[in-house]
Amino acid sequence: MILFWVLAPVMVLAALGMVAARKAVHSALLLAVVMISLAMMYAGLEAPFLFAVQIIVYTGAILMLFLFVLMLVGVDASDSVVETIRGQRVLAAGLGVLFGATVVLGVAQTSVGVVQGLAAAAPEGNVVGVAQLIFGRYVLAFEITSALLITAALGAMVLAHRERLTPKDTQRDLAEQRMRSWSEHGTALTPAPTPGVYARHNAVDTPALLPDGTPAMSTVSRSLQARGTVRSATGREVARTTWQLTGDEGVAGRHATGAPTGEYDVPPTSQSVATSGDGGDA
Amino acid sequence: MLETSAADGVLALGWLLVAVPLASAVVLLVGGRRTDPIGHILGTLAPLVSFVIGVVMFVALLGREEAERGAGQRLFTWIDVGGFSVDMGVRFDQLSALFVLLITGVGSLIHIYSIGYMAHDPNRRRFFAFLNLFVAAMLTLVLADDYLVLFLGWEGVGLASYLLIGFWQERWSAAVAAKKAFVVNRVGDLGMALGVMLMFATFGTSSFAGVAAGMPATSDLVATVLGLLLLLAAAGKSAQVPLQSWLLDAMEGPTPVSALIHAATMVTAGVYLVVRSGYVYAQSEIASTAVVIVGLVTLLVGATIGCAKDDIKKVLAGSTMSQIGYMMLAAGLGPAGYAFAIFHLLTHGFFKANMFLGAGSVMHAMDDDVDMRHYGALSRAMPVTFATFAMGYLAIIGFPGFSGFWSKDRIIEAAFADNIVVGLGALLGAGITAFYMTRLMLMTFFSQRRWEDGVKPHESPLSMTGPLVVLAALSVVGGVLILGGWIVDWLEPLTGPEPEHAFGFPAWLMTVAVTVVVIAGVGVAWALFGARPVERVPRARVSPVTRAARRDLYGDALNETVFMRPGQRLTRSLVQVDDRGIDGSVTGLAALVSGTSGQARRTQTGYVRSYALAMLAGALLVVLSLLAVTLT
């Protein structure tokens, strides 16, 4: 009884919270609370097998599936508060209260008699008793559930499957596409440089350096740019790197003089790879 | 009254009379254009063959004993349903024989005439086919021995007349005239159909013999109703008041058709029906009096219309109405007049065919102009036509010695013997006849020439003048049939013995009186149209009688006001009722259903949560009802 009075308010509150929560993730977590509480209640109600199943199937599998789908659909997707169907909320509340009151009153009015307990029904223990029933009297229904599960699995696969409407692009198609976009829009034929190329660090937040030493901002993730956590490489560091690599200061110096010298921070993002490249060659 | 003896020998050929022209019509109609070259020849030969057969049969009939002259022949059973059986039979008796000779004889002449008259018509073959159909139908009518078979011919005549009046169907007026003739005839046919039904209901048969045998035992009411129904039928076919209006418009057809309708076939059918059904009228005083009244009124109406028309064919049409009126009047007099009705019918068939064909010849010469005010002084240009027409003229006005004189005189005599008023009406009719026929003669053949310069009147070809000469001769000598009272004796077995006249004055006085009235009519006409020039354009300011007569005595106006306009109003209001009431309720119901469902489907919002709400409400109801059941 203590277990009940401890768990019952938790369950009701968690259930109410689940309905009221704005974020779906919170709803899922509150549902987990309800389910685990329920499992414990099963344990107290002489149903250890169901306790295990509740934990494994519901909390472990189903709820994880919910969370997984929530991740796919979008964690932050939260309901808008405005009700779109006129009168739905009022009617739902009214009907819900009416329904709950009716059922609760109905249950209260009914005498359920003396609780007999399950000791007589399962003398060899609950799990054995349940197993005897499942593989005895209910074996047909149990076997049919396997068909149901297979069907559900197949259905999920069919529903999740995306039919390919066009043939997959071959290497040749991709090459032609690249050539076409180069000739029409002037995009680079070669793969775009990765961050850190010719830079002093090869971390993702360090832009690659163009031949004239200017950083190519297109190599850095846009979200890093938005956060403003992009590192910069200075012209001097470039010259030193060049010297270290080739031992030819002249070349590096000529390059360095052609490029704007001195320390500068992140250049304007509008500066494109193509224009800086042209400036370097001149 | 209607004894029938076996038809053996040549008398068994009666069916051929109908079959030959019918076969010719079928060949010409089915054969189509391939038969164009032989159309007129075959079409003319067919009635000629019928005529020859008719003559042979007539001679055979003459050779028989009087009691055996009703030659009947059963061909096959036409209808046999339960207790109702109709035999297709041929009855060739004294009355039928005369009609057969008239129809095929005059009909053949008209066919011959048509060869020339329709020579330039592209559809001549079709014309002859229709003419043959007409003759075949009319022969079916007069050879029938059963009212239902007669009705078959009756309808055939109506169909053929429709086809022929509307022969120039490209002309709007001809199409309308044909339709009018058909519709007015339907009214009469209704009477015929009802009459036949009444016969079935009363006697269980429609054969002449059966009806005649059952007649004496029936009530007066049935006899009267039957007589009036048959009179309605006769009035429709014979253009008697009140169903006269189609005849004047029927002039839209080619002239030979007019001749055929007026002289030999269609309009005589009514007289034939009345005479043939003499046993019905003998039973009912009311019906026979009605026949007399219809005849008298028509005779005066037709004559009056004839006085005012300037269209030569319409004058003759009015004249036909008038003369048929004479026949109906005579037929209404019962046994005293039947023979004279038939006699006048025969002589009228001769001279009216003669004059219609003559009028056609004149029109032919005048480039199809029918207005007599554009004629004048044609006697020199068309001597043959003039001479033959004059014979017809003298016959119709009753010039002593000519056929019309004999026949019309006897009718007027019989009328006087019956009733002085009827007699005076008939006498007056004779005077008016003399007036308008003299007017026609004067305006057409005498007085001064009034035709246009471009018109060159000429005599018609031999194929047209030949029949005219034959018919003129018949018009002159047609009276021989009465010689020694032959026709009266001949028909006596059918019509019953002629009662003794109880004249208050000698018969010659009667003749003198008629002649004097006729001369008076001629004199008035001479004074008005012979002694002074005829205007080329009719005067507008004329007496109300003339104005009424020019408009057919308002017959069409009457029909329109009494039948057509109320009918149209009725149908229009029925359409309204149909549109607004019946259609309205149906479409209204449909609109109600569709409107309600249109509103109801708004509950299908597509929102799952709305449906879930409804489900919860349902679950609540289930729980409540469960509780209600368990807790009580």
Add this chain to the structure above:
Amino acid sequence: MNDATALLTLSALLFTIGAVGVLVRRNAIVVFMCVELMLNATNLAFVTFARVNGNLDGQIAAFFVMVVAAAEVVVGLSIIVAIFRTRRSASVDDASLLKY
């Protein structure tokens, strides 16, 4: 813990809360969670009755409900994913094309 009425009342309350949640929430996943809550509430009633009647059949019924619920969740969630993929929305109100 022999107070079966209290357990049944709890079950009824959880069921009602789940039903109202189905009616009120628009996120399809949350709606699904509410459905699961309702199923769990009935399971509680089953187990309670099993104990009251001294009969394991109620537990078996709860077990089968769990199995069916697992299958249902698999299919239902893949439907939600499929809809989301085409409509970029997990709101049950957006999928309202099947209407008048």
